[in-house]
Amino acid sequence: xxxxxxxxxxxxxxxxxxxxxxxxxxxxxxxxxxxxxxxxxxxxxxxxxxxxxxxxxxxxxxxxxxxxxxxxxxxxxxxxxxxxxxxxxxxxxxxxxxxxxxxxxxxxxxxxxxxxxxxxxxxxxxxxxxxxxxxxxxxxxxxxxxxxxxxxxxxxxxxxxxxxxxxxxxxxxxxxxxxxxxxxxxxxxxxxxxxxxxxxxxxxxxxxxxxxxxxxxxxxxxxxxxxxxxxxxxxxxxxxxxxxxxxxxxxxxxxxxxxxxxxxxxxxxxxxxxxxxxxxxxxxxxxxxxxxxxxxxxxxxxxxxxxxxxxxxxx
Amino acid sequence: xxxxxxxxxxxxxxxxxxxxxxxxxxxxxxxxxxxxxxxxxxxxxxxxxxxxxxxxxxxxxxxxxxxxxxxxxxxxxxxxxxxxxxxxxxxxxxxxxxxxxxxxxxxxxxxxxxxxxxxxxxxxxxxxxxxxxxxxxxxxxxxxxxxxxxxxxxxxxxxxxxxxxxxxxxxxxxxxxxxxxxxxxxxxxxxxxxxxxxxxxxxxxxxxxxxxxxxxxxxxxxxxxxxxxxxxxxxxxxxxxxxxxxxxxxxxxxxxxxxxxxxxxxxxxxxxxxxxx
Numbered sequence: 001x002x003x004x005x006x007x008x009x010x011x012x013x014x015x016x017x018x019x020x021x022x023x024x025x026x027x028x029x030x031x032x033x034x035x036x037x038x039x040x041x042x043x044x045x046x047x048x049x050x051x052x053x054x055x056x057x058x059x060x061x062x063x064x065x066x067x068x069x070x071x072x073x074x075x076x077x078x079x080x081x082x083x084x085x086x087x088x089x090x091x092x093x094x095x096x097x098x099x100x101x102x103x104x105x106x107x108x109x110x111x112x113x114x115x116x117x118x119x120x121x122x123x124x125x126x127x128x129x130x131x132x133x134x135x136x137x138x139x140x141x142x143x144x145x146x147x148x149x150x151x152x153x154x155x156x157x158x159x160x161x162x163x164x165x166x167x168x169x170x171x172x173x174x175x176x177x178x179x180x181x182x183x184x185x186x187x188x189x190x191x192x193x194x195x196x197x198x199x200x201x202x203x204x205x206x207x208x209x210x211x212x213x214x215x216x217x218x219x220x221x222x223x224x225x226x227x228x229x230x231x232x233x234x235x236x237x238x239x240x241x242x243x244x245x246x247x248x249x250x251x252x253x254x255x256x257x258x259x260x261x262x263x264x265x266x267x268x269x270x271x272x273x274x275x276x277x278x279x280x281x282x283x284x285x286x287x288x289x290x291x292x293x294x295x296x297x298x299x300x301x302x303x304x305x306x307x308x309x310x311x312x313x314x315x
Numbered sequence: 316x317x318x319x320x321x322x323x324x325x326x327x328x329x330x331x332x333x334x335x336x337x338x339x340x341x342x343x344x345x346x347x348x349x350x351x352x353x354x355x356x357x358x359x360x361x362x363x364x365x366x367x368x369x370x371x372x373x374x375x376x377x378x379x380x381x382x383x384x385x386x387x388x389x390x391x392x393x394x395x396x397x398x399x400x401x402x403x404x405x406x407x408x409x410x411x412x413x414x415x416x417x418x419x420x421x422x423x424x425x426x427x428x429x430x431x432x433x434x435x436x437x438x439x440x441x442x443x444x445x446x447x448x449x450x451x452x453x454x455x456x457x458x459x460x461x462x463x464x465x466x467x468x469x470x471x472x473x474x475x476x477x478x479x480x481x482x483x484x485x486x487x488x489x490x491x492x493x494x495x496x497x498x499x500x501x502x503x504x505x506x507x508x509x510x511x512x513x514x515x516x517x518x519x520x521x522x523x524x525x526x527x528x529x530x531x532x533x534x535x536x537x538x539x540x541x542x543x544x545x546x547x548x549x550x551x552x553x554x555x556x557x558x559x560x561x562x563x564x565x566x567x568x569x570x571x572x573x574x575x576x577x578x579x580x581x582x583x584x585x586x587x588x589x590x591x592x
């Protein structure tokens with residue numbers, strides 16, 4: 001089992017390495033380069049050459065990649081092109097904000113999704129199951145900004161319960177922060193809950209068709225008892241995987257939702273960087289997002305190995 | 316009424332109706348839109364009235380007309396992206412399945428790495444370098460999305476290449492291209508039809524999200540995601556302006572999803588009816 005897990009973790013690290021190459025390469029293959037992109041049409045060949053030298057662009061690509069990557073894993077992402085500030089220092093508070101938002105949403109979403117999924121599975125085919133099904137299908141097919149703006153329209157503008165923009169400051173109290181971030185957190189929650197809920201429901205239901213469940217019913221146990229004692233422990237593995245995968249999805253959903261609510265997180269930071277074509281910022285954010293994504297995916301795999309006895313033996 | 320010999324259930328009819336209306340509007344936008352997509356005809360964010368059924372946008376253009384023209388660009392771009400992504404993904408997927416171990420390994424590992432970067436983040440990185448012209452936008456999303464199609468096409472084709480008739484074709488000396496075209500492709504397509512609808516939904520939302528972030532379809536072209544972005548601030552004043560294009564996006568995706576659900580339920584039928592699709 002340990003061997004399977006170690007292999008999986010090493011594979012994750014290799015993926016991260018490959019992804020970092022891809023991110024770096026994606027920003028290299030453009031016609032022209034960063035210098036001409038930043039300076040624009042009016043650049044003379046002289047200033048262009050000087051700027052290239054300043055950025056170190058006159059050296060070969062693989063050397064720049066190695067330098068960038070070795071610095072990046074030590075937390076040094078260099079300075080932003082637009083304001084010359086150190087990227088790590090400007091990114092850290094934004095990263096914390098994003099983590100706060102994502103954690104907030106996850107805290108609501110995970111218990112809600114698993115709970116409702118189980119309720120829907122217990123009441124399969126009854127009205128509550130149908131309602132849950134329709135609502136979650138709608139939540140999946142609707143764009144996140146639509147949910148976001150709807151929530152703002154009703155809860156911030158019409159009812160005035162929450163602020164419409166989630167501006168947070170460094171020295172904001174915890175209670176106030178929870179209040180201000182409530183709307184984006186709920187939007188994110190709706191997004192990921194639907195996926196998790198449907199997966200929870202279907203994995204509980206697929207276990208329900210197993211012979212030993214039929215046996216439990218034939219013994220005369222109640223439906224609730226069969227589900228909680230016999231079905232749920234075996235449905236745990238796919239549910240845990242789905243939760244971890246959806247937390248990864250949450251990391252991405254954050255980009256759009258932060259823009260809707262003007263929330264100062266890393267998603268907005270990246271979108272800002274992209275509109276200003278600030279290459280080091282884009283690379284840094286891309287690496288952070290991809291890193292979080294890979295870590296959560298690897299965690300999902302490792303957890304599913306841990307909880308599933310059949311996967312513990314290495315093949 | 317029957318379509319392709321199948322009777323659509325009520326939900327599928329709702330989906331067909333929604334998609335039909337949007338496609339109609341998209342095709343005939345210049346003839347049925349009350350105003351042009353780029354003319355300022357009234358004050359900024361004027362309320363819905365008889366003259367402007369949905370009100371006007373941030374620079375006084377008629378929202379209804381822009382939603383109609385937006386259907387053109389948004390649906391058009393998403394459709395072209397999906398078609399391209401399917402061509403690329405299917406060809407690559409089948410190539411991986413029939414081309415031998417080395418080809419398969421190389422293609423699959425590249426796709427693995429691409430899939431381990433969140434798609435939106437990847438698209439942002441590429442678009443930031445190439446700029447968001449329509450062509451780069453469509454190409455970028457198509458290439459990124461083809462990774463998903465590749466996975467499915469490869470899995471489907473893998474199951475087909477081991478079947479007897481492919482073996483028979485090989486033994487009687489048919490070329491690789493002939494086998495792909497005559498034996499594998501016709502049999503791989505039916506399970507991929509519903510996937511086309513799902514990928515369309517995904518690409519559609521993806522284009523809308525990118526435009527919403529300001530990196531997708533660029534003004535002056537009207538598109539739904541960009542319209543939500545332009546009018547986003549209006550929501551704080553209690554105006555509904557950004558809700559209309561957002562609702563159009565939501566309705567379109569729900570409509571396509573309803574149709575896909577129906578097709579999926581046909582394909583899932585045990586009678587083997589899927590082969591006719």
